[in-house]
Amino acid sequence: MKDVILAVHGGAGKKAPADLEDAYRAGIEEALRAGQRALDNCVDAVEAAVLALEDNELFNAGKGSVFTADEGHELDASIMRGSDQAAGAVAAVRSVRNPIAAARLVMESTPHVLLAGLGADDFALSAGLVTVTPDYFSTKHRYQQLMEVKGTVGAVARDTSGALAAATSTGGMTNKLTGRVGDSAVIGAGTYANSVVAVSATGDGEVFLRGMAAGTVAALMEFAGMDVTEAAAEVVFTRLKALGGTGGLIALDREGTLARPYSTPGMFHGYLTADGTIGFFG
Incomplete structure (x- = not known):
C-alpha cells in the first residue's frame, strides 16, 4: 500500500464470522476516521484510533477484553513517538477505561516508560482518567469465548509533518x-516507532517478546538496508515462524508505504491514504 497516512489493526487470528464482518469493518472504519481527525499530530492520531477500538466490544482491548484464568481482566497498552523515540x-x-490514554500519560508526564498493576491504575486515577x-x-460475547485466543488492536500514523507514531x-x-504481560506493553516487541518506521504487532505474545518483533522490523530497515515490506515479511514469516509463533503486524514507513504481513487465517485491519481512500481487510 502506498501513500498511507494511517493504518489500524484489530488483531490477528481467525477470520471474522460472516454475520459480524460488517460490524468489524465498521469498527475499523470508525477507528480510522477518529485517527484522521487528529492527524495534525501522529501521536494524537494513533491514540484516537486505538481509543475507538478500545471502546468497541468486538475487539480484544478495553471494553471487549478477554478473560484471565480467574475470570477477571488485565489490560496492556503502549505508545511511541518516532521523532524522539x-x-x-x-x-x-x-480499572482504567482506556489503557492507551494511560500509556500516553506515562510517556508525557513521568520519567518512566512502563507502569504496571495497581501502581498504573492509581496513576491513571490521579491523572484524572x-x-x-x-x-x-x-x-457476554467474550465470556462465551473464554477458551478462544483473540488478538490485539493497534495503529500506526504519519502526520502532516512526516513524523511517525505507533x-x-x-x-x-x-x-x-x-499477572501475565505480553508483547503489547513492551516497547520493541509489540510497539516501536522511530524516524524510519512505525510498527504495531499482534499475535503470540510470548514469541513476539522473544523475537522483539516490532523493533526487529526497524533494525532490519536501518542496519540491513531492507525496505519496510521486506523487513516486515522477514520478521513475520521467517524469524517469528522459526520461534513457533504466528500473528501479524502493520508497519508504516516515512514515505507512506504500508506493510501488513500476517501468518494467521485473518487479521482485521484497514488503512487511510492521503487522498481519503479507505481500504479494509479481514
Whole structure:
C-alpha cells in the first residue's frame, strides 16, 4: 500500500464470522476516521484510533477484553513517538477505561516508560482518567469465548509533518495467568516507532517478546538496508515462524508505504491514504 497516512489493526487470528464482518469493518472504519481527525499530530492520531477500538466490544482491548484464568481482566497498552523515540506503557491494569490514554500519560508526564498493576491504575486515577469497575470490561460475547485466543488492536500514523507514531492495546491472552504481560506493553516487541518506521504487532505474545518483533522490523530497515515490506515479511514469516509463533503486524514507513504481513487465517485491519481512500481487510 502506498501513500498511507494511517493504518489500524484489530488483531490477528481467525477470520471474522460472516454475520459480524460488517460490524468489524465498521469498527475499523470508525477507528480510522477518529485517527484522521487528529492527524495534525501522529501521536494524537494513533491514540484516537486505538481509543475507538478500545471502546468497541468486538475487539480484544478495553471494553471487549478477554478473560484471565480467574475470570477477571488485565489490560496492556503502549505508545511511541518516532521523532524522539519517547514511549509510554501500562501493563496489567484493571480499572482504567482506556489503557492507551494511560500509556500516553506515562510517556508525557513521568520519567518512566512502563507502569504496571495497581501502581498504573492509581496513576491513571490521579491523572484524572476515567476509571471503571471490573464488570465494565465483561461482555457476554467474550465470556462465551473464554477458551478462544483473540488478538490485539493497534495503529500506526504519519502526520502532516512526516513524523511517525505507533500504539498498541490489548486485553491479553484468553485464560492467561493473572499477572501475565505480553508483547503489547513492551516497547520493541509489540510497539516501536522511530524516524524510519512505525510498527504495531499482534499475535503470540510470548514469541513476539522473544523475537522483539516490532523493533526487529526497524533494525532490519536501518542496519540491513531492507525496505519496510521486506523487513516486515522477514520478521513475520521467517524469524517469528522459526520461534513457533504466528500473528501479524502493520508497519508504516516515512514515505507512506504500508506493510501488513500476517501468518494467521485473518487479521482485521484497514488503512487511510492521503487522498481519503479507505481500504479494509479481514
